[in-house]
Amino acid sequence: MLFFRQITQHKWAWPFMQPVDVEGLGLNDYYEIIDKPMDFNTIKNQIEAIDGTGYKHIREICADVRLVFKNAMKYNDERSDVHVMAKTLLEKFEEKWLQLLPKVTEEETRREEEEAEARLAMQLAQEAAHAKMARDLSNELDEVDAHLEELREMVVKRCRKMSxxxxxxxxxxxxxxxxxxxxxxxxxxxxxxxxxxxxxxxxxxxxxxxxxxxxxxxxxxxxxxxxxxxxxxxxxxxxxxxxxxxxxxxxxxxxxxxxxxxxxxx
Known part of the structure; x- marks a missing residue:
């Protein structure tokens, strides 16, 4: 993802590359303040995941990138370097996102149309299969009825004369x-x-x-x-x-x- 690489290669991105070392830094209250920790390396692993557990949509990536910066701004005092760096990178990220948004919207529309066409094709295929099954079953029942009628006539013909x-x-x-x-x-x-x-x-x-x-x-x-x-x-x-x-x-x-x-x- 080009916009993700650009933001991670910024000179101020280094504090956000790895998970926060809570124990090493003695941040005993970190998990009380931050509900969902996030970092760029975790995002990168999710992007590259091939086992189906990764991101399904680019908006999910953007949400986690924002979370990285918002966590840093929430935990650190606004006068601290980390807070200022996070706020600056978040603004740059939002600028990049606004430039990318038209293409994202276009891709979403195209994907929705393809999914709708796929669902329609599947529905038509299922209806055709059900119709064929109904025709086959009807034909089989007709054959059974015809066979039963033949058997009935055979039995009747072999019956003795009624007294x-x-x-x-x-x-x-x-x-x-x-x-x-x-x-x-x-x-x-x-x-x-x-x-x-x-x-x-x-x-x-x-x-x-x-x-x-x-x-x-x-x-x-x-x-x-x-x-x-x-x-x-x-x-x-x-x-x-x-x-x-x-x-x-x-x-x-x-x-x-x-x-x-x-x-x-x-």
Missing amino acids: TEEKRNLGAALTRLSAEDLRGALEIVAQANSNFQANADEVDLDIDAQSESTLWRLQFFVRDALEVQSKNSGSVDGDENPNNKRKSDLCDAIAKAKKKKAKKPT
């Missing part, structure tokens, strides 16, 4: 579903029959007309739904359920379907 009694029990189980679960069950039927309207006000569901695949998918869905519904049965009173009217209408439709089926020969 008349099982169909009757399935129809009865459908009437015990909540309105939301009943809509889910009807959507299963709609997936196999494009003409079936799962959201119609009145539903005419013929159990015997459904494919074996649809019947078993309904069986699995109804079983799981009723298990969950049984666990949660105490949380909402049936008379206060806002879906009760919709559920009643759908259940009536299922009942009509059962009556229609009952008329057919078995």
Whole structure:
């Protein structure tokens, strides 16, 4: 640092080059008056430090240079040589600092811009990495869903033919579903029959007309739904359920379907 070398090479800099020899000079009250001792050799070591413990900014150096002189002026009487030398060198230092300040400010601005650009680049890189991770995870989940659907279809296709009694029990189980679960069950039927309207006000569901695949998918869905519904049965009173009217209408439709089926020969 040019300004630091200039101030340390002044003919009056010698009293401030090394730490104050408190014991040798018998300055018993020195540490009571001076909170943070400082000297030019300590500053030089901090400037040259390569282990990351040194100064991070030129303003830190300037603060310690000022501290050297202010300590000397604080401890020594203003009529003493050391006090006068410290005061004179501090004034010269401040003159040098004012000349250097525009360049320091310019460097600070440039560094702040570079740091801001680096932070932005890091943020964009992190966002891109997170987006890629989200896409990869979404693709993996889609693959898992597709595989599960294939396995489900494979299991359904290998199921035996549903008996008349099982169909009757399935129809009865459908009437015990909540309105939301009943809509889910009807959507299963709609997936196999494009003409079936799962959201119609009145539903005419013929159990015997459904494919074996649809019947078993309904069986699995109804079983799981009723298990969950049984666990949660105490949380909402049936008379206060806002879906009760919709559920009643759908259940009536299922009942009509059962009556229609009952008329057919078995």
